[in-house]
Amino acid sequence: MEKKLTYENWDDQFQDQLNHELKDFMDVIKWAYSVYEDKIVYSCSFGAEGIVLIDLISKVNPHANIVFLDTDLHFTETYTLIEKVKQKYPKLDLNIVKPSLTLDEQTKQFGESLWERNPNLCCSIRKIQPLENELSKVDAWISGLRREQSITRKNTEYINKDERFKRVKICPLIHWSWEDVWDYIKLNDLPYNELHDQNYPSIGCEMCTLPVRNGDDSRAGRWVNFEKKECGLHQA
Secondary structure, three states, X not given: OOXXXXXXXXXXXXXXXXXXXXXXXXXXXXXXXXXXXXXXXXXXXXXXXXXXXXXXXXXXXXXXXXXEEOOOOEOHHHHHHHHHHHHHOOOOEEEEEOOOOOHHHHHHHHOOOHHHHOHHHHHHHHHHHHHHHHHOOOOEEEOOOOHXXXXXXXXXXXXXXXXXXXXXXXXXXXXXXXXHHHHHHHHOOOOOOHHXXXXXXXXXXXXXXXXXXXXXXXXXXEOOOOOOOOOOOOOO
């Protein structure tokens, strides 16, 4: 059996070897499910990259575990898309994961509209802590990060040591362009979030996401009034 790279037995030389030997995105996905089997999860936000990865993963492992972090603050269009994906890929193990606090409980504890005053804390409660719990059950997780998305993601590798969650983080689409993503979606007639047609390249919670202007990077519409471009799931 091929060596399983984990956070606990991390080997920089082996990581470098893997990042050079894995030829493309399908190589990465096939390797990931071969090595980690049921100890890997794909955390999907149901953006354009997410739809591509769901389709690719389903070809390798039709029963793969997919997690969606439901903050209860997503756009209606996002929830609509999830239902379409469930119908298209009925074999996938799609888990909707909620925070430990409801929105009412969060309001009672921290006040109204926490995302407007302290978005880092809101993201921690509604996204980071739920993902921590899910990743505690596995050795590795898959993410749809692409290098061209923003400056904070330009050094992402196929195989990464995730210091935030103490897991192996696998990013098959690092070399894909935005055009590549949409070419794949259109070629395969995949469902996608309708907000992408309204200048929303990156879609998160409704209160913290705005459309972007042509020429801006894909993360420009996130947390516009704050010095913040990541929810905390992905460290630079």
